[in-house]
Amino acid sequence: MEYALTLSNVTKRFGNFTAVDDLSLRIPTGSIYGFIGPNGAGKTTTIRMVMSIFYPDEGKITVLGSDRPESVKDRLGYLPEEKGLYKTMRVGEIVAYFGKLKGMSNREATDRAHELLVRYGASEWIDRKCQALSKGMGQKVQLLGTLIHGPELVILDEPFSGLDPVNMELMRNTILDMKREGRTVIFSTHVMKQAEEICDYIFMIHRAKKVLDGTLSEIRASYEKGIQVDYDGDGAVFRDLQNRGLLERINDSGKTCELFPRAGVDPQEVLAHLVGRIQIRRFDLREPSLHEIFVRNVGAEVIAS
């Protein structure tokens, strides 16, 4: 298999603080790779090292076949979590400017910016100043600036945050389109549902160390199954069952709940306790959700905070 990005035993320290600890990762070309992990775990530091904004203290990073990531910067696209635009520049200009910074000629960048803005339904914005943009609109413009040069590897840091459902759909389609075109996409997110929906692979980092890495199905298969209940009614019953020692953990979302019976407890027994106390719409046994896996890995201390 060909890899768009390989990290071998990469460590990055800031003074006494280790932000990334002995991290190894291989990202296959043409895949969508989700980076998850709690705040401060090392996601952004890892991404910044790939973009050669930071340099690792130890280990090796190979990007698009090159040992010197800075030499292939022009073939990468990066949408940082903190998004900003030059307020006084016009939308068309700034998208083209990002393209030119990636080595496109003035003409090529201007034409392509125009084309992209038209395609993404922002043609009327081309000559407006960036300060007039709404947050979602600004994000769209920034995404186009990230993609204008047709990057082979795209890194999106929290691309979905702050988007309305329509723009979220657009973002998702854009990511899937890129995969179809053979590009590699890395994106980080805090929303597990999104990761589950689009990612081929999931990588999770916690306290500078890798805790999960693999395809979504692999990861999920490695965990014991849980019970998924869709219900109406008072969810207090789950807590009741947990107190009585039948359940190990519950993830109650109000209308749907994930239950993990204690070892040796038959799911049927759980079902029997639930019948009559809540309206059950669905009850099935399945692999745990990414949310459950995330929480298990991060542990109680993050939840407490």
Next chain:
Amino acid sequence: MNKTLLVAQREFAENMRTKTFWLGILSFPILIAIAIFVGKLFEQSKDVRRYAILDHSEGQWLSRAVLDRSLTEDLAKFEPGEDSATSEERKERFREWIESLDEDHPIRQLREALVSAGIDESAMNRPDGTLPPEALPIILSWASDPAHAKALEKLGRDLALLDYRLVEYDDLGGDPERELRRRVKDGELFAFFVIDADPLDLDSRSRYVSNNKSDDDLRKWFSRHATEVVRAERIERLDLTDREVASIEAGFRFAEQEQVNDSGESETVTKEDKLGAHAPIAFVYLLWIAVFTAANMLLTNTIEEKSNRLIEVLLSSVSPLQLMAGKVIGIGATGLTIVASWVVSAMIGVQFAPQGLGVDLGAIVGNPLYLGSFVAYFLAGYLLYAAVLVAIGSVCNSLKEAQSLMQPVFILLMVPLIAMVPVVQDPNGTMAKVLTYIPLFTPFLMMNRAAAPPPAWEYAASSIVILVALVIAFWGAAKIFRIGILMTGKPPKIREILGWLRAPVGIVGSPARDSSTR
């Protein structure tokens, strides 16, 4: 295109659209225009000083003589040529000059007025340089006509005739002094003089009464003429020969100052030379404004970019060094455009400068040494302060934070301003020399010293100082910039920043553990 130049080009294009840029371009011509306009306004707005004279001298001879003398002096201001000519020559030349004037020239009109009042034309310039007594009231009444006054004013000479107006009262009653006091109190009169009965007496004291305690010009004017008049009268009474008078009156005199030129010969110091020696003050001041404006633009721009969260996107395409260099170059080009526009507007402005000053302003402003130094030292000064401010900008998240770090820089920047005048007076003195070799002051000091150009070796040595300082400054700035620019949260302490200078490339200091390193 080279990425550094791409960044520079964007900065330049963006700055062209800002108000700061156009204010910078226009500030200089506007400032000059305002200075000229306000100066004129002040001059015009200064009220005519109305005064009265209570002359107890016999036949009021003293005040008549004073007014006569003052008028002659005023008229002489219109007369071309040097003062060294004999009175006969002057008289002839004056006549020729008046003949050459246009019909509507105020001086010509004044002469017509005198002639039509029956005063002999030749009497206008008697050999002793005074006017006949009967001319006096004619001239005074002629000048009190606002249209005539305005015409005279346009000639641009400083005339006592226009500044001070004698108010004559026909009847002041039994106690004239009390009447005059009342008028001073009411503001009707600016002042009045009480002339002693025998002004020639060595013990006599005349008096000056006015409620204005700050503007002494009127008294000085009167006193100056009265002194001459009284002195001349005393001399006459002593029955001295002209030669004796001349030998008593002549003070110790210098010829025009001379200077030694490059070939070792002495030559006369001209007015241009003298003004030119002071010109660097203006240039240093402009240099200071230009350097500070441009460097400050860089600071605000860096902070804005940082707080805009644009830095990360930019750094994913360009290296921190390219970004910094691009910004410095782009804003430097902006500053240079402003400076060039000043130079051009100064050159144009000189064409419209008043001609009556007797000096060639164009030669001073257009002095290639001054202009060359101005542009070269703008670049040097800008780059030096740019390195400092871009480093400060990179570690701050807001202008407010930057201000506290800027304080020491501000204090340093005051030094060349304070030193400006002393250095111009002693361009090759110890203070000038010492300050020249402190890199942050070098550009200003070398500009300041251009009046008496330092020897070539000093130009060479100071250039080396600047170049070495620039290399060190940018080396440090680059190190601070690459770390600082990605930091958010609290600005680092000076000690931490100094620590970064020692760190090898790629190492980020401990305070970087913050919200930005998720």
